Amino acid sequence: MSAPRRILVYAVYGAGKSTLAERLADRLGLPWYPVDDLLWQPGWVEVPVATQRSRIEAVCRRERWILDGAYHGWRDVPLGRADLVVGLDYPRWLSYWRLLRRTARRLRTREEICNGNRESWTSVLSRDSILLWHVTAFGRARRRMRAWQADPSGPPVVLFRSPADLERWLADLPGR
Structure with missing residues (x-):
């Protein structure tokens, strides 16, 4: 298999999309565009979908890229240009465990996620909790x-x- 130049990494929340995208970027020498950076403004204000689409289209017009997600309103854009989709189709318990572990670490360390945003107890316990999103989005x-x-x-x-x-x-994937 020749090395792909445009890769979409896809999975449910917490499965390891960003970690894999970063590893692929290092291994293949491709630029990685973290989707959260393109979708969220400071204060967890979501960028309007039309703007999200415009930003994703700009990335996907390039000859080389890795995206770590594809969401409503623009999922067709990376699918129309990708050389490869890498899906993490892990069991629910594994992806949920990874999400719980990551969320706990982020709460403890106050790690920045994107654009100054951090997880908080308020967000984790809210109706918009990423933990609830996982439960509702896993099957889809x-x-x-x-x-x-x-x-x-x-x-x-x-x-x-x-x-x-x-x-x-990954061990068999050609490197740079």
């Missing part, structure tokens, strides 16, 4: 990844059911 994300993989008209999709499967694939 899984069905979407599997449908993309089955669609011969779209970009190639590799799905990983376990971190060990992903590590084996």
